[in-house]
Amino acid sequence: MGAKLHFRYASMNAGKSTQLLQIAYNYGESDRRVLLFTAAIDHRAGTGVIASRLGAQSPALTFDAQTNFRAQPAWYEGVSCILIDEAQFLTKAQVQQLHQVAAVENVPVMCFGLRTDFQGEPFEGATHLLALAEDIQEIKAICACGRKSTMNMRLDEEGRRVTAGDQVLIGGNQRYRQACARCFYSGAAT
Known part of the structure; x- marks a missing residue:
């Protein structure tokens, strides 16, 4: 059976990093080696660290736009x-x-990430993972209102929805929150 490219996507706070770290742990328990990567731009837990909001973390190699995954066999x-x-x-x-x-x-390559940005626009990586991955799975999250969360909302200092700006602005729960489509479009931040 051949290896596959997998894509696990969700809005924020769905447990993507937690699942990734659990999979890495399971491989390690079977004395199998895994290779972990995270985006160099994301340094919330430190450069080259994959961290879950639950507290689990692991060192990882970093990638940026110049990384060539085929150049290092x-x-x-x-x-x-x-x-x-x-x-x-x-x-x-x-x-x-x-x-x-x-x-x-x-x-096997398992990728975990967001599908869309704070404006509801697709990220380049997510767009092409949705096109090429042989196995695609949504990880569920819940909006503050109780509905299924599918969107990511950027917040300003007063907790109001931001609708314009650069696609990438790294931040955690103080800067972003997950939202259902209704709360996303209404701008409800609570």
Whole structure:
């Protein structure tokens, strides 16, 4: 059976990093080696650290727009799985490279990330993961109103919804929150 490119997506606070760290732990318990990556731009827990809001964390290699996942074949020797956090920051070329790693190197690649930004616009990495991944799964989260959360809302200092600005502004729960479509469009921040 061949390896696949997997994409697990969700809004904020759905437990994407927690699931990734649990998978890494499970591989480790079976004495299997995993390769962890996270976006260099995300340094909330420190550069090269994947951290869950529950407190679990692990060191990871970092990627940026210049990383070529096919240029380092030694990375994949003896690796049972590649796990990538913050996969929305991958480029189209990097998603294609990871798809090739799964197909050619026969190493499963599991990517975890957001599908859309605070304006409801797709991230480049997510768009191409949705196109190329052989296994796609939504991780569920709940809006403050109790409905299923599918959107990410950026907040200003007063807790109001922000509707314009740069696509990427790193921040945690004080800057963003998950929302259902109704709360997203109404601007309800509580």
